[in-house]
Amino acid sequence: MRAFDAMVKGERYWINDPELVEIRFKTRDLVDKINQLGPRDxxxxxxxxxxxxxxxxxxxxVEKPIHIDYGCNISFGDHVFINFDWTVLDCCEVKIGSHVFIGPHVxxxxxxxxxxxxxRAKHIGFAEPITVEDNVWIGGNCVILPGVTLKEGCVIGAGSVVTKDVPAGMLALGAPCRVIRKATDTKE
Known part of the structure; x- marks a missing residue:
């Protein structure tokens, strides 16, 4: 089995496989081009x-700069805004729904x-997908860890480290991130 196939399936793979290294180089070439564009391009x-x-x-x-490992494992819905300095290690699928807002330095x-x-010394890796459903807002300086799903309409407070799924329509924050209450403008 190709290392790429093992990687996207979440199985263990050799990180320095030549095919993976080449994909990362091609991705970084595209990322560099994006990061060098002017604001009106x-x-x-x-x-x-x-x-x-x-x-x-x-x-x-997507505001620049961005930092991305593979790119081909990322999918976006419609009406997505991502602020400055987004980093994505997309060894597995990263699925971002529609009407999603992502703050800076996420x-x-x-x-x-x-x-x-x-x-670890053998440069072995494995991965789990990340899913951001529709209408999610992620505040600035957040880290979303492997295997997490942010359910429809949830809000993640700035500075959070999200280690597990967040239910639909909930406000969650902290390190580690915990559900606080419903994501409404009034406390319930």
Whole structure:
């Protein structure tokens, strides 16, 4: 089995597999082009984003700089806004729904490394997907960890480290992130 196939399935794989290294180089080439564009080069940015990612819906705006591992494992719905300095380790699928807002300095990490030091020294990795459903808002400086699903309409407070799924329509925050209450403008 190809290392790429094992990686996207969440199985253990050798991180330095030549095919994976080449994909990462090609991705970084595209990311560098995006990051060098001027603020008014929106059409070119959209075209490069479509080349980089698996799927890009309508009205997807991603501020630069961005930092992405593979790109092909990322999909966007429609009407998505991502603020400055987004980092994505997309060794597995990263699915972002529609009407999603992501604040500045947010990181998505699908990648894991073995806890055992001998295995880790062999450059073995594995991954779990991240899913952001529709109408989610993620505040600035958040970290979304492997295997997390942010359910429809939830809000993640700034500075949170999200280690587990967040239910639909809930406000969650903290490190580790915990559900506080319903995501409404009035406390219930």
């Amino acid at each position: 929106e059409l070119e940015r959209q075209e490069l984003l479509r080349q980089l990612c698996g799927r890009v819906g309508e009205d997807v705006h 990181s998505f990490y699908t990648a894991h490394h073995p806890l055992d030091k001998q295995e």
